[in-house]
Amino acid sequence: MINLNRDTVVPLYHQLSEILKELIQSGQIPAGTKLPSERELMDRYHLSRNTVRQAIDLLVHDGFVYQDHGKGNYSIGPFLNIQYRIDTFVEHSEFLRRVGSTPTYKNFGTDEIVAPEEVRKALRLGENELVVCFTKLFFANNEPAILTLDYLPRKLLGDNYDRTGSGDAYIRLLEEINGRMVKFTLSDIVAMNATQEIAEYLNLTPGSSILLFQETFLDPSKNVPLGFASNYYHPNIHFRILRHRLNP
Incomplete structure (x- = not known):
């Protein structure tokens, strides 16, 4: 299991989102697979519920996860992975x-x-x-x-x-x-x-x-x-x- 670095300025929710993103991109969490529950992620990484929710929200925003309300969070396969969101901008x-x-x-x-x-x-x-x-x-x-x-x-x-x-x-x-x-x-x-x-x-x-x-x-x-x-x-x-x- 990849550990969080608590001695860096990078927010914990961002670190968790990157860990889950890597698992999705590498196929360890295949497309359409339900992600671990909030409670599982809280216990596994010793995080608050709010931090876990921030990480999931970031994955949803970046196009790696979709939410089926009442059922859970599911990974999105590479064929749907958004490389550049049209609602964001960079140089x-x-x-x-x-x-x-x-x-x-x-x-x-x-x-x-x-x-x-x-x-x-x-x-x-x-x-x-x-x-x-x-x-x-x-x-x-x-x-x-x-x-x-x-x-x-x-x-x-x-x-x-x-x-x-x-x-x-x-x-x-x-x-x-x-x-x-x-x-x-x-x-x-x-x-x-x-x-x-x-x-x-x-x-x-x-x-x-x-x-x-x-x-x-x-x-x-x-x-x-x-x-x-x-x-x-x-x-x-x-x-x-x-x-x-x-x-x-």
Whole structure:
């Protein structure tokens, strides 16, 4: 039995979730198998009921376990294992790593422009206000994967701002400017046909079907937008969603 490390800063519920996740991924808890009960896990690992429930909730959130209320918790097999949840976000390089690719990226320039209408509305800017647009292309195993256009209000940036957009770390740049962690994004997901320009970046035929994520990064404590991004995903990139039926 794998033991918990009680001398680390990693929360016990997270350690337990990782132990159970490893058992599921390795096949030691096969798909569709009922997990040990809360009481069994409490006794085996000397944990409180609340800690065990937090661990199970994390496994449910990450797509490794489903709950059949009144019956118990069951493992989800690899065929349903969600590699990237569409309701979470990470930086693009980390996303590509999580789906099993080796990520790289290339900067294609930084432009100061009058905010396009959709950007102006998302960031609540006035007419003719300037934004800085960082254009990058992310590669998965040296193949074009994601074209990103990241926008920031010009008034938030100093005169000597990093014109690379801090490399891959647009989210961290937002956090540096605003002095707080970015935890939420409001995302519109749209199927579209690649324009000539986008097709050239992604090495596609113009008119190819792609996914566009238009994302507004939010500070919920102040109810204000922090930044806006348009992310164009190559059609080879797939998202999987585990959907739960609501009770009728």
